[in-house]
Amino acid sequence: xxxxxxxxxxxxxxxxxxxxxxxxxxxxxxxxxxxxxxxxxxxxxxxxxxxxxxxxxxxxxxxxxxxxxxxxxxxxxxxxxxxxxxxxxxxxxxxxxxxxxxxxxxxxxxxxxxxxxxxxxxxxxxxxxxxxxxxxxxxxxxxxxxxxxxxxxxxxxxxxxxxxxxxxxxxxxxxxxxxxxxxxxxxxxxxxxxxxxxxxxxxxxxxxxxxxxxxxxxxxxxxxxxxxxxxxxxxxxxxxxxxxxxxxxxxxxxxxxxxxxxxxxxxxxxxxxxxxxxxxxxxxxxxxxxxxxxxxxxxxxxxxxxxxxxxxxxxxxxxxxxxxxxxxxxxxxxxxxxxxxxxxxxxxxxxxxxxxxxxxxxxxxxxxxxxxxxxxxxxxxxxxxxxxxxxxxxxxxxxxxxxxxxxxxxxxxxxxxxxxxxxxxxxxxxxxxxxxxxxxxxxxxxxxxxxxxxxxxxxxxxxxxxxxxxxxxxxxxxxxxxxxxxxxxxxxxxxxxxxxxxxxxxxxxxxxxxxxxxxxxxxxxxxxxxxxxxxxx
Amino acid sequence: xxxxxxxxxxxxxxxxxxxxxxxxxxxxxxxxxxxxxxxxxxxxxxxxxxxxxxxxxxxxxxxxxxxxxxxxxxxxxxxxxxxxxxxxxxxxxxxxxxxxxxxxxxxxxxxxxxxxxxxxxxxxxxxxxxxxxxxxxxxxxxxxxxxxxxxxxxxxxxxxxxxxxxxxxxxxxxxxxxxxxxxxxxxxxxxxxxxxxxxxxxxxxxxxxxxxxxxxxxxxxxxxxxxxxxxxxxxxxxxxxxxxxxxxxxxxxxxxxxxxxxxxxxxxxxxxxxxxxxxxxxxxxxxxxxxxxxxxxxxxxxxxxxxxxxxxxxxxxxxxxxxxxxxxxxxxxx
Numbered sequence: 026x027x028x029x030x031x032x033x034x035x036x037x038x039x040x041x042x043x044x045x046x047x048x049x050x051x052x053x054x055x056x057x058x059x060x061x062x063x064x065x066x067x068x069x070x071x072x073x074x075x076x077x078x079x080x081x082x083x084x085x086x087x088x089x090x091x092x093x094x095x096x097x098x099x100x101x102x103x104x105x106x107x108x109x110x111x112x113x114x115x116x117x118x119x120x121x122x123x124x125x126x127x128x129x130x131x132x133x134x135x136x137x138x139x140x141x142x143x144x145x146x147x148x149x150x151x152x153x154x155x156x157x158x159x160x161x162x163x164x165x166x167x168x169x170x171x172x173x174x175x176x177x178x179x180x181x182x183x184x185x186x187x188x189x190x191x192x193x194x195x196x197x198x199x200x201x202x203x204x205x206x207x208x209x210x211x212x213x214x215x216x217x218x219x220x221x222x223x224x225x226x227x228x229x230x231x232x233x234x235x236x237x238x239x240x241x242x243x244x245x246x247x248x249x250x251x252x253x254x255x256x257x258x259x260x261x262x263x264x265x266x267x268x269x270x271x272x273x274x275x276x277x278x279x280x281x282x283x284x285x286x287x288x289x290x291x292x293x294x295x296x297x298x299x300x301x302x303x304x305x306x307x308x309x310x311x312x313x314x315x316x317x318x319x320x321x322x323x324x325x326x327x328x329x330x331x332x333x334x335x336x337x338x339x340x341x342x343x344x345x346x347x348x349x350x351x352x353x354x355x356x357x358x359x360x361x362x363x364x365x366x367x368x369x370x371x372x373x374x375x376x377x378x379x380x381x382x383x384x385x386x387x388x389x390x391x392x393x394x395x396x397x398x399x400x401x402x403x404x405x406x407x408x409x410x411x412x413x414x415x416x417x418x419x420x421x422x423x424x425x426x427x428x429x430x431x432x433x434x435x436x437x438x439x440x441x442x443x444x445x446x447x448x449x450x451x452x453x454x455x456x457x458x459x460x461x462x463x464x465x466x467x468x469x470x471x472x473x474x475x476x477x478x479x480x481x482x483x484x485x486x487x488x489x490x491x492x493x494x495x496x497x498x499x500x501x502x503x504x505x506x507x508x509x510x511x512x513x514x515x516x517x518x519x520x521x522x523x524x525x526x527x528x529x530x531x532x533x534x535x536x537x538x539x540x541x542x543x544x545x546x547x548x549x550x551x552x553x554x555x556x557x558x559x560x561x562x
Numbered sequence: 563x564x565x566x567x568x569x570x571x572x573x574x575x576x577x578x579x580x581x582x583x584x585x586x587x588x589x590x591x592x593x594x595x596x597x598x599x600x601x602x603x604x605x606x607x608x609x610x611x612x613x614x615x616x617x618x619x620x621x622x623x624x625x626x627x628x629x630x631x632x633x634x635x636x637x638x639x640x641x642x643x644x645x646x647x648x649x650x651x652x653x654x655x656x657x658x659x660x661x662x663x664x665x666x667x668x669x670x671x672x673x674x675x676x677x678x679x680x681x682x683x684x685x686x687x688x689x690x691x692x693x694x695x696x697x698x699x700x701x702x703x704x705x706x707x708x709x710x711x712x713x714x715x716x717x718x719x720x721x722x723x724x725x726x727x728x729x730x731x732x733x734x735x736x737x738x739x740x741x742x743x744x745x746x747x748x749x750x751x752x753x754x755x756x757x758x759x760x761x762x763x764x765x766x767x768x769x770x771x772x773x774x775x776x777x778x779x780x781x782x783x784x785x786x787x788x789x790x791x792x793x794x795x796x797x798x799x800x801x802x803x804x805x806x807x808x809x810x811x812x813x814x815x816x817x818x819x820x821x822x823x824x825x826x827x828x829x830x831x832x833x834x835x836x837x838x839x840x841x842x843x844x845x846x847x848x849x850x851x852x853x854x855x856x857x858x859x860x861x862x863x864x865x866x867x868x869x870x871x872x873x874x875x876x877x878x879x880x881x882x883x884x885x886x887x888x889x890x891x892x893x894x895x896x
Contacts (some may be wrong), residue, residue, distance in 0.1 A: 054732055059854060062644050154646035155616055159609065238656060238846030239728065262732045266844045267854060270711055274726045277719045445598045 050561040051259040053543075056272040056284035060265045061241060064232065065221035066206040067140055068156040072552045075203040076285075077241050077263050080556050081123075082206035082226030085114055085133070085185075086197055090547050091307050093360060093468020095197045099128065099207060099227065100185075109192030109505035116183045120250040122209035123231045130179030135210040137177040137187070143168045150218045160204040164195075164467075194502045194510050195469035202467045203553050229256045229557035240264045249557075257545070257560035276301065276538055282561075283539040283546060289347025289417050295538045302541050305349055305534040308358040309550035311473075312415030312462035314426070314528040318488040319397040320457045327385040329525040333371040335378040335433040341425045342531050345418050349536050353529035355518040356463075356474055360550045362507065363470030363514025368522055378433040390434025394457055406430075406437035407459035411444050414533045415462030422530070423460060454484035460530075468551055470514040471502050478521065489527075494520045567884055574876050581872040585865045586630050589617070613643065617861065639866035644858050649866035653848065657870075658741035659729060660847030663839070664832045666767035671775035672825065678775075679782025679821075684809060686787065694779060701776025706835050710769040710842035717765060725762050727844035734758045766843040770835050774828035781824045786817040819889060826882030830875040 061074035066082050069075055085100035097103075100114040120128040139147045140161040151158065158168070166173040176188040189196070199205065212225035224232045227250065230243035241263045245256040264281060266272040272284045273291055277298065287295065287303070295301045314332070316323040323329060342350040354370035357363050382391060394404045408423035409416060416422055420441070427437050437458065441447065450456050466472050475498045482490040494517055501513035521527065537548055545558040597613035618626050633640065639649035678698070682691040718726035729743055730736060736755040739746045744763070747756035789795065790813055798808045833849070840849035848867050855863035 052732060155641065155643065156646065157609070157612070159606075163606075236846070237652070238659075238850060239844070240732070242732075264728070264732075264844070265846075266727060267841050267850065268844075271714060271727055271842055271844065274711070274714050274719050278722060278726050280718075280726060280728075443592070445592075445595055448598055449595065 050542075052262060053258045053260070053283070053556055053559050053561075054262045054264060054281045055556075056266045056275055056281040057263050058269075058272075058286040059267060060238060061235075061263075063156070063221035064224040064235065064241075065151075065208065066203050066226075067136075067158055067161065067208070068151055068221060069204070070159055075553060077243070078206065078224065078226075079203050079228070079553050080230040080243055080261060081224050081228045081232050082203075082208060083228050084200060084203070084206045085116075086201045088201050088468060088549055088551060088553060091549055093198065093201075093309075093362075093465075093550055095201050098201075099133075103197075105505055109503075110189045112187045112189070112196065113180070114185045114187070116185065117250060118183055120227050121248060122212065122227050123225045123246060124209050124212050126209055126211045128207065128209075128227050129182045130185045131182070132210050133185045133207060134177050134179050136207050137174065139210075139213065140205075141165075141168055141172050141174065141177075147213050147217075147220075150220075154218050154221070156221075158204075160202065160466075164199045164202070164204075165193075192503050192505055194504050195467065195471045196505070198467040198469035198472075201553075202551075229254065229555065230261055233260075238265065243556075254557055256557040258556070261556050273538065276540065279540065282543050283537065285535070285537050287536040287538045289345075289349065289536075291538075292347045292349060292536050295536075300541050302539050302543075304537045304539060304546060304548050306537060306548040306552070307360045307550040308351065308532040308534045309360055309468070309552075310413075310415040310462060310464040310535075311353050311356055311358055311532050312413075312422075312460065312530045313353075313356070314530060315456075315459050315461060315487050316489075316527070317454060317457045317459075318490070319454060321395040321397065322385075322387075322391060323394075323458070325385050326525060327381045328387075328391065329528070330371070331378040331381040331385070331433065332430065332435065333525055333528050334374045334381065335435065336426050336429045336528065336530075337373045338530055339373065341422055345421050345425065346531060346533055347417070347536070349534045350417075351532045351534070353532045355522060356477070356527070356529055357470055357514065357518060358465070358532045358550075361465070361468060361470050361473065361514075363474070363511050363518070365515040365518040367515070368518055371525075371528075375429075375433050382434055387434070390436060392436045396457075404435070404437050405440045405457055407440045407447065407450075407456045409444070409447060409460055410441045413462055414464060414535050415531065416460060417533065419460060426530075451487075452485050454488055456487070459487075466551065470510070471498070474498055474514060474517055474521075475502055478517070478526070491520065491524060491526065494524075494526075566887060570880060570883060574880060577876055578873060581876075582631060582634065582869060583627070585868050585872075586627055588865060588868075589619075589861045590623070616643065634869070639869070640862035642855075642860050642863050644855075644860045649862050652851070652863075653867060653870055655741060656846060656848045656851055658847075659743075659845060660833070660836050660840070660849060662742050662744060663763070663766055663770060663836060663845060663847060664829070666763055667770035667832055667835075668774060668825070668828065670767055670771040671778055671828070674771075675775040675778030676782050676821070678779040680786060680809065680814070682779070682783040683786035683790065684805075691783075695783075698776040698779045701772040701779075704772060706769055706773070706838045707842055709772060710766070710839055713765045713769055714843065724765055726765075727762075727842070729759065729762050729846060730755065731758045731762075766839050766845050769842070770832060770839045773831055773835060774825070777824055777828060778821060781821050782817065785820045786813060789813045789817045819886065822885065822889070823882055826878055826885075829878045833871050833875065 057073050059073050061077050062071055063069050063074055064078055066075065066078040083098045085098060086095045087098040088094065089096040099117055099120065101117050103112060103114045105112050116130060122128055139145055140158045142148055162168055173190050173193055174187060175190050178186045180186050206226060209225040213220045216223045222235060229246050229249050231246050233242040233244050235241045243261040245259050249255045266275055269286055269288050275281045276284050292303055295303050316329055318324055338352045342352050354368050355365055392403060393401055395401050406423060406427055409419040412419060423439055427439055430437055451459060463473060477486050479495050479498050481492055481495045482488055497513050497517050501510045504510050539546060542562045543559065544562050545560050547558060548554055597610040614620050618629060637650060641648050678694045682694045685691055714726040717724045734755050736746055736750060736752060739749055743759040744756065747759050795808060795813055798812050836847060836849035837853050840847050841853045852864060852867045
């Protein structure tokens with residue numbers, strides 16, 4: 026026995042030292058924060074899954090580079106009827122799905138029908154596995170007869186006509202979302218309920234394998250139709266590295282080439298490392314402070330103005346966003362085309378805040394609030410128990426805001442609770458003053474502003490009612506002329522600002538980290554980016 | 563012995579029933595609507611209703627429990643809310659990774675802990691004893707996630723000797739047979755995969771082994787010291803037996819009994835430690851899976867995996883008890 030143990034130990038050590046694997050520079054390895062949920066773009070809603078599906082599939086249109094501008098993808102061009110209800114798309118020719126079947130108008134029609142008709146066998150297959158076509162329902166008003174898309178026809182093999190019940194302003198931006206990428210009808214039918222594990226699209230990368238809990242492996246599509254944009258690496262591997270510090274360690278060790286979800290504290294570390302680089306995702310996210318309009322004190326605009334003047338947002342952003350945040354002057358982040366550049370932000374002016382409070386009848390400051398039903402209670406300031414891109418450190422940010430408010434005489438009690446309870450209370454309009462935010466889906470201002478301000482008086486939005494604002498937004502939603510829509514959204518932002526409906530705190534640009542020799546990675550505000558542009562220097 | 567085994571086995575039933583009740587209650591003890599918790603700030607009323615129906619939350623509590631137990635008895639642990647995959651299938655697929663890690667860790671713990679304890683006991687109060695007791699103390703008190711990060715940082719980033727995580731390099735392919743990767747590499751005769759597997763195994767196994775190693779070392783030392791002070795040892799010594807033989811053949815046999823029990827109990831700790839270790843080292847076993855599922859509020863997975871781990875823990879303890887009876891013939895259970 027003794028004579029065996031020695032050699033075995035030696036052999037093990039020899040094996041360990043034998044191979045120090047270097048990663049071939051033909052494989053791009055990306056460290057994701059978690060495992061994908063599914064690889065059927067039509068049913069997923071999360072960024073981890075969509076980062077992978079975006080390499081495998083393509084939609085009719087896509088967002089250009091680091092913007093949300095809509096440009097051609099599988100459709101080379103399109104026209105819209107003057108009333109904005111009939112869209113005609115001319116498709117790219119000679120495009121094939123990864124399974125060899127042709128991409129044509131019939132395939133596009135088939136995909137739209139799969140999403141829309143709830144009794145279709147491939148729609149039912151999705152329901153069977155406990156999933157829904159959630160975004161289709163959300164963006165296009167529902168399924169079957171409820172859908173705003175009333176007809177999708179193949180005019181000829183390369184022309185598709187989509188008819189809407191009524192014009193929809195965000196229609197093109199909606200189509201650019203990863204959920205409306207086109208899947209191979211043959212593959213969907215072949216795999217049925219298992220399609221979400223066997224993805225087949227037309228994209229620059231083909232699916233090879235999903236090692237559960239570990240990684241998804243993709244290989245370059247040698248027959249990719251868009252030769253100018255063919256992938257520059259041979260393989261892409263998306264690894265699941267849950268822990269942020271460990272992701273950074275793997276990046277530093279050269280085991281991966283890029284990563285998402287960098288801690289705000291680590292941004293500096295990466296910037297100081299000669300082998301690494303930081304890429305900021307253009308902001309698409311806004312954190313805000315909401316007033317409850319069932320609280321009497323907050324119905325007085327002077328009080329809201331006082332809060333706006335009291336909080337030093339710049340100091341908060343500088344101290345707590347790791348250098349990637351920006352003070353938000355309005356709801357839309359600057360990356361959206363409805364952003365109002367002319368808007369004048371509330372200045373940080375504690376003295377003015379004190380004056381406003383005095384004028385509003387609170388010379389001694391504000392400690393207690395009165396609900397509409399006469400109930401009195403100390404003023405509670407609610408902060409989220411979870412961190413989000415718009416509020417990376419909700420508790421610290423809340424403490425800073427509370428301290429600023431205290432300086433002008435507004436005394437708040439900081440409160441939080443479980444996330445589900447928090448959302449429940451917010452939904453029921455029970456929070457007097459609270460933090461929350463929004464991350465955009467498709468770069469259309471409608472997706473930001475209308476979601477919150479189109480239903481006046483709703484409890485979800487703390488009973489804020491502004492009929493002219495809602496009408497402006499609904500008008501913009503029905504139009505297809507972008508410059509005119511932009512004008513309306515700028516006007517809407519001004520209305521929100523004039524009324525201090527909310528106080529917008531910060532936008533954040535989520536940081537990504539890469540090895541220094543990685544080139545061509547373009548981070549898109551929506552999180553939809555393509556690995557085919559990536560190469561090593 | 564046979565009767566004892568049966569009796570001991572029967573005590574498992576109420577324990578498991580209790581565990582199932584606790585696991586079942588999870589979902590109801592957490593404040594807030596589980597469906598809202600899972601869906602977050604964008605929950606639509608329709609989706610909330612769907613999830614509630616899917617989880618059976620719309621039925622009375624007692625009915626829910628009855629359905630739950632009925633399904634478990636048929637081997638149905640439900641399906642993941644997030645991915646729709648059967649929990650049992652994924653459990654079976656992921657468990658080998660955890661077992662591989664746990665076995666490696668316990669082997670390291672025993673092969674380091676026992677000799678360390680023996681030497682400490684024999685040369686009591688020597689420098690070695692002091693150092694080893696210090697190491698043991700550090701081993702039990704050091705948080706695994708910190709140690710794991712430090713190991714990965716030092717050996718992975720600074721020295722570049724070992725990978726910072728995962729089971730296999732991206733440049734290696736290995737078809738899964740048993741999902742025990744070391745075994746699969748041997749079956750396939752793939753030395754590249756074997757080397758890669760072993761290299762990936764080292765850091766997580768070491769991180770996971772520290773607590774059991776320290777506990778085993780301390781228990782071996784204490785237990786051996788006690789045995790060494792007994793009369794039969796003095797007899798053996800006065801008979802002129804060499805010290806080596808006194809310790810290894812006479813003292814150790816008795817001293818090892820409590821060490822065995824403690825080692826059995828460490829299995830539970832290993833599984834708990836695996837959650838942290840696997841998360842830090844991206845090790846695709848059930849620990850990482852549970853962690854991800856807790857974060858995603860994927861209750862069926864959390865429930866199924868917890869029940870599974872509890873069953874394993876109870877079973878290992880049962881086996882330890884039975885071994886105990888075998889090793890020590892004096893012990894009669896009636």
